[in-house]
Amino acid sequence: MIAVDNLSFSRYQGGREFPILRELSLSLSKGEQLALLGDSGSGKTTLLHILAGLLPAGKGSVSIDELELTEMGDTELALYRRQLGLIFQHYQLLDCLTVKQNIQFQFQLNFPKQTAHEFDALVEALGLAYKLDAMPHELSGGEQQRVGIARALLNQPKLVLADEPTGNLDQTRSHQVVQLLTKLCRERNINLVMVTHSQQLTDYFDRVEILRDGQFA
Numbered sequence: 001m002i003a004v005d006n007l008s009f010s011r012y013q014g015g016r017e018f019p020i021l022r023e024l025s026l027s028l029s030k031g032e033q034l035a036l037l038g039d040s041g042s043g044k045t046t047l048l049h050i051l052a053g054l055l056p057a058g059k060g061s062v063s064i065d066e067l068e069l070t071e072m073g074d075t076e077l078a079l080y081r082r083q084l085g086l087i088f089q090h091y092q093l094l095d096c097l098t099v100k101q102n103i104q105f106q107f108q109l110n111f112p113k114q115t116a117h118e119f120d121a122l123v124e125a126l127g128l129a130y131k132l133d134a135m136p137h138e139l140s141g142g143e144q145q146r147v148g149i150a151r152a153l154l155n156q157p158k159l160v161l162a163d164e165p166t167g168n169l170d171q172t173r174s175h176q177v178v179q180l181l182t183k184l185c186r187e188r189n190i191n192l193v194m195v196t197h198s199q200q201l202t203d204y205f206d207r208v209e210i211l212r213d214g215q216f217a
């Protein structure tokens with residue numbers, strides 16, 4: 001469950017305040033999936049970064065499964081971030097590692113004593129079973145993003161945050177990737193918040209919100 005209450009966030013430049021988010025409130029039940037739309041510069045990535053504990057909220061409260069992010073110190077935030085799945089537009093795969101190593105790298109770093117029970121099921125569902133020994137540059141854009149999805153879901157996260165994950169893909173591949181991502185999160189009851197510029201891709205989501213002037217329109 002995600003509860004954002006009266007969240008405000010500003011940037012400051014040259015002594016001036018630039019409000020980005022204004023008294024924003026949002027509530028997502030367990031497993032609910034939200035697509036976040038809005039013009040360029042409307043604050044979508046800023047909101048995602050606050051949910052990820054990467055940016056501090058200015059005012060208001062942000063709680064994830066009743067953990068209040070605004071009250072956490074650096075160590076708690078670092079532990080919180082381990083429970084997230086992050087998916088980026090530019091995939092951010094490590095060029096010198098194979099597909100298999102890319103999927104497992106972060107998990108092994110964060111949970112060295114645990115087994116990634118989901119590995120086989122995820123690579124199968126994402127059609128990556130025959131690509132495990134390939135290097136990232138040998139994959140198509142859609143395949144690279146499917147590696148990004150496998151990596152994000154491997155640690156059974158409580159929340160997946162995706163920032164324009166299909167920004168580099170054509171329409172057909174975008175639909176395939178988002179269909180798979182929403183399906184896998186739904187099967188696992190994982191909350192998903194995805195930033196997108198595509199109205200069409202929002203069909204796969206339970207909820208759609210549009211950011212305008214720092215608030216939901």
Ligand SMILES: Nc1ncnc2c1ncn2[C@@H]1O[C@H](COP(=O)(O)OP(=O)(O)OP(=O)(O)O)[C@@H](O)[C@H]1O
Pocket residue numbers: 011020038039040041042043044045046047
């Ligand atoms: N590091 C930063 N320092 C100062 N201002 C920033 C910084 N990052 C973002 N901003 C400003 O904050 C505002 C919101 O940016 P944000 O990246 O959240 O928008 P967005 O809706 O994700 O945009 P886009 O769709 O273009 O990615 C913009 O006006 C941007 O210029």
